[in-house]
Amino acid sequence: MAGRGFEKRQVGKTGLEVTTLGLGGASLAGIFSAVPSDQARATVRHALLAGITYVDTAPQYGLGRSEHLVGEIVREATPRPVISTKVGRLLRPVDPARQDKGNWIDPLPFDQRYDYSYDGVMRSHEDSLQRLGVEKVDILYVHDIGTATHGVEGNRPLWAQLSGGGYEALRELRDSGAVKAIGLGVNEWEVCMDAFGLGDWDVFLLAGRYTLLEQTALEPFMTTCIARGASVVVGGPFNSGILVGGDTFNYARAPEAVVARVRAIEAVCKAFNVPLPAAALQFPLTHPAVCNVLPGPRSPGELDGILAWWDATIPDALWSTLADEGLLAPGTPVPGGPV
Template sequence: MQACDKRILPRGGLSLTSLGLGCAQLGGLYQAMDEAEARAIVDAAWDLGIRYFDTAPYYGYTLSERRLGAALRERPRDSYVLSTKVGRLLLPDANVRPGENGWAEPLPFRPHFDYSYDGVMRSHEDSLQRLGMDRIDILYVHDIGRATHGERHAHYWDQLTHGGGFRALAQLRAEGSVGAIGLGVNEWEVVVQAMLACDIDCALLAGRYTLLEQAAMAPLLDRCVERGIGIVIGGPFNSGILAGNRKFNYEDAPPQVVTRVEAIAAACAAAGAPIQAAALQFPMAHPAVVACIPGAQSPAQLRQNAQWFAQPLPAALWDALAHASLIDGRAPTPRGT
């Protein structure tokens, strides 16, 4: 499986490269990134044949969208797929400081949650302006759910359902302003909820169907196959714990997670397979999945991801992981890659 291999989003027919580029790092996630490095990462992705790019207004408080748009605008618009997100309006605020919410050098705009009809429409328009483009291919609702909002989830869900947020997305799709709509979230439960409330095309699911955890498989991914809803896998390394650091869900990993990852890594080592390669390839075997979009801090890291993505792995690896109950025995595995 190569980075440039294409898969079709069942609804809407968009063609996504199997490996995409998640662009949170272009916004300075956890560490600063200068303009030249950001551009070099996008250029390296292009050279690898990657043609799917995902960003959001929240990333670097508009910084990622601005950088990605500048890097892509000179490319033929029909040659790539671009996704961004709604749910936060970024309003000018001179009090924004370095390091807020993990953004090393955010721009002076503060996020304000707004999932209403007017909020979605304004967010979409603002993103077009920042990107410098006339259309967005996929528009995701960003970070809706109890994991983000806690007790406020019901309030924001009401904005989506009764306040017109989902209606705005459907209108933009009907008008051809966007090609597909969905959710970009870190929890699978809210995607199931959304499937009952809106005719979504896809979902970007970060960290919830990975080599480390597969609880979303039967409740969500199998159902998506039945409904023709495509899944984009974000956070395939679970915030880094599957790539060699101790971060999980954007925080220090708890001991039980570290122990499980050490067992997975040992099984991978015994099979002669890098755990990073297994992490990138495993979710791609599920028929609901259309793309995997890890981020990258440098062109070298991106090229390494592409190598892991394409590296042949032994079938015995998946057998060993399933036998040790380190992956769900019912999960499809990428045999023959």
């Protein structure tokens, strides 16, 4: 397969390697606005031809649609890329007229229910293999466990499922070689710290909490990952769009304090003639725990824009200037040493 020479990093202690730039499969499934199936397939194909070797998907994305679309392309690829999907939601057929589509524009006709139990994890894994049409995936993430999704009271019984059997299922799948790595795919770092209490994990897909705009995950989460030999995949590097010229942060209109911080960061980027999205995309890799940055383009054209930002040269002085102006959290690793 042709493509550029991306740097590769190891996932935890697994020996599994991924390119530092990956492809997220949520947007391809049509969240908030429609993405034609041919366009979605073309985006996956374009990513693989560019040399990206890591593709992430999930049952939730388009209620099965993302896994179907991704599977059509990756199972024909040689060599096959690293594939991750998720557990925690089971899909069941439903009359489309009565379907809760959520934010998905054209999902498949399924409803979803949460299930983090032993049986739920095993069934979810098997169902994903069938939707993808592959014999194996490489990484399984526990999807959206935690209070950010379920609330404090709602999360308690679901966490009991994970701690009472779901984690055991994941360990069995990894120990048997059915998957190579296990982790969490979430939007809050605190639940990842709770997960460390259950045992060993290989990788965490954390969206939005370690970005150019926000480094709240730096301590104690990122430092614990280093100590425990776990990697971090950074999802949502543009913080829902605010770092690519949008007005959305955490899937809602950005508050003025966030807008003001973005303007300050952008001013530094302009002083160095660096596009803000390029700095946002490349920033997470300055941390040694991070193995991959996972944007979610909706088209080959959007992916080309991301690749241009990825190739942009960023001087070390940009990072040190951001630090000097208090726009990076103390302790943030940057070229030349921590802030």
